Amino acid sequence: MTQTSPIRPATRDAIIEAAFRTWSADPAASLEEIATLAGVGRATLHRHFAGREDLLEQLGLLARAEMEERANAACIGATSHTDALRRIMAAMIALGDRHWFLARAFPPAGTGAAPEERRTEARFLSVIAEATEEGTFHPDCPPTWIATSFDHLIHAAWGEVREGRLTHSQAAGLAWSTLTRGLSGGLAGGLAGSAVRTQGPARP
Amino acid sequence: MTQTSPIRPATRDAIIEAAFRTWSADPAASLEEIATLAGVGRATLHRHFAGREDLLEQLGLLARAEMEERANAACIGATSHTDALRRIMAAMIALGDRHWFLARAFPPAGTGAAPEERRTEARFLSVIAEATEEGTFHPDCPPTWIATSFDHLIHAAWGEVREGRLTHSQAAGLAWSTLTRGLSGGLAGGLAGSAVRTQGPARP
DNA sequence: GCGTCATGAGACATTGATGTCTCATTTAAT
DNA sequence: ATTAAATGAGACATCAATGTCTCATGACGC
Numbered sequence: 350m351t352q353t354s355p356i357r358p359a360t361r362d363a364i365i366e367a368a369f370r371t372w373s374a375d376p377a378a379s380l381e382e383i384a385t386l387a388g389v390g391r392a393t394l395h396r397h398f399a400g401r402e403d404l405l406e407q408l409g410l411l412a413r414a415e416m417e418e419r420a421n422a423a424c425i426g427a428t429s430h431t432d433a434l435r436r437i438m439a440a441m442i443a444l445g446d447r448h449w450f451l452a453r454a455f456p457p458a459g460t461g462a463a464p465e466e467r468r469t470e471a472r473f474l475s476v477i478a479e480a481t482e483e484g485t486f487h488p489d490c491p492p493t494w495i496a497t498s499f500d501h502l503i504h505a506a507w508g509e510v511r512e513g514r515l516t517h518s519q520a521a522g523l524a525w526s527t528l529t530r531g532l533s534g535g536l537a538g539g540l541a542g543s544a545v546r547t548q549g550p551a552r553p
Numbered sequence: 554m555t556q557t558s559p560i561r562p563a564t565r566d567a568i569i570e571a572a573f574r575t576w577s578a579d580p581a582a583s584l585e586e587i588a589t590l591a592g593v594g595r596a597t598l599h600r601h602f603a604g605r606e607d608l609l610e611q612l613g614l615l616a617r618a619e620m621e622e623r624a625n626a627a628c629i630g631a632t633s634h635t636d637a638l639r640r641i642m643a644a645m646i647a648l649g650d651r652h653w654f655l656a657r658a659f660p661p662a663g664t665g666a667a668p669e670e671r672r673t674e675a676r677f678l679s680v681i682a683e684a685t686e687e688g689t690f691h692p693d694c695p696p697t698w699i700a701t702s703f704d705h706l707i708h709a710a711w712g713e714v715r716e717g718r719l720t721h722s723q724a725a726g727l728a729w730s731t732l733t734r735g736l737s738g739g740l741a742g743g744l745a746g747s748a749v750r751t752q753g754p755a756r757p
Numbered sequence: 758g759c760g761t762c763a764t765g766a767g768a769c770a771t772t773g774a775t776g777t778c779t780c781a782t783t784t785a786a787t
Numbered sequence: 788a789t790t791a792a793a794t795g796a797g798a799c800a801t802c803a804a805t806g807t808c809t810c811a812t813g814a815c816g817c
Contacts, residue, residue, distance in 0.1 A: 491727075531733075
């Protein structure tokens with residue numbers, strides 16, 4: 350296990366950033382590649398982290414902690430649950446590499462998620478339920494679909510920012526409006542018991 | 554390179570399916586794992602494919618070919634470009650593992666995409682442009698955002714089907730309505746030159 | 758049943774990635 | 788300037804995954 354007091358914080362941070370960046374693009378990248386990108390020797394990487402598994406694990410912990418902290422900070426001053434969700438989305442887009450790392454590079458968690466993760470998920474779903482009460486999402490829309498769309502639109506937005514096609518605020522705005530407008534209407538597709546086939550919404 | 558006439562098609566197909574399934578879940582999975590899931594020996598896998606790289610390459614070709622074929626088949630009978638997009642989306646959700654494999658497990662394509670891929674992308678963007686003319690998407694919405702959202706909502710829908718939370722038609726309906734309703738309105742977030750902050754749409 | 762081909766199991770060789778360690782140099786604090 | 792700690796480079800060991808091959812068995816078509 351990594352020692353609790355980092356040897357040289359700047360070096361350790363460089364490794365962590367390089368690892369997030371490299372592994373979110375290519376989960377199979379070697380430690381050599383990460384060390385190179387961090388501007389350190391591979392032996393140094395091994396001094397800071399007990400090995401590949403340890404680095405992965407630390408990144409997982411850090412990603413979750415950082416995302417939680419940022420989400421909580423984003424909620425400060427929120428005027429409604431809906432506002433909170435909007436702020437969380439923007440905060441998560443800024444942490445897109447962490448988000449993507451967890452989705453793409455982190456070892457599959459297996460069937461038993463950690464209790465902490467389950468708690469976070471439950472809290473998130475309850476915020477969604479509250480936002481639905483506020484009128485943001487249609488009552489027929491499955492909360493799990495809202496949550497899943499939320500996550501995937503964060504990824505989409507982050508990708509646009511990373512590719513330089515959108516600024517962060519543009520991407521955040523688009524992701525948010527896609528989510529809220531997309532999920533505020535009634536449902537097509539048989540979920541409400543009728544298979545009404547829509548041609549697409551009329552232009553406003 | 555793999556010989557052009559497969560030795561025993563059923564064996565080869567089993568390997569391919571197992572590879573799509575395994576690699577879309579864990580891109581680092583070993584050939585031994587894939588062979589086991591396919592119910593064949595690893596030596597057999599090597600007889601059908603020249604190696605890991607070859608299997609990856611073949612999967613990439615197959616995924617693209619299959620998706621192209623299904624997309625084209627889905628467009629038959631479409632009554633508008635919008636209808637074509639809706640049908641394509643449903644078809645791609647059914648091929649979610651292929652789609653996800655290309656996004657997640659396939660080696661990064663590097664800077665130079667294949668000409669065929671660029672052609673497909675251009676065609677897709679032109680269908681989006683036509684659907685915008687038909688009133689499906691707001692004219693201010695960047696086509697690249699439409700395309701990106703489209704892709705990510707396919708992933709989202711496929712995930713829900715795979716987890717057993719939604720049926721295919723439910724997921725397809727939700728993904729489609731999320732996309733079209735989400736992208737038909739005017740934009741918030743500074744893209745239209747004003748930073749109007751919306752609280753969220755009123756309940757219909 | 759027979760013959761041919763495909764296959765599984767196992768053995769072995771190779772390789773890239775990882776882990777471990779030493780030593781000279783660099784860095785940072787006093 | 789001095790000292791202690793951190794580091795880079797390089798060497799070496801280990802190992803899982805991959806690639807290659809042989810042989811006995813199984814599958815399939817006639």
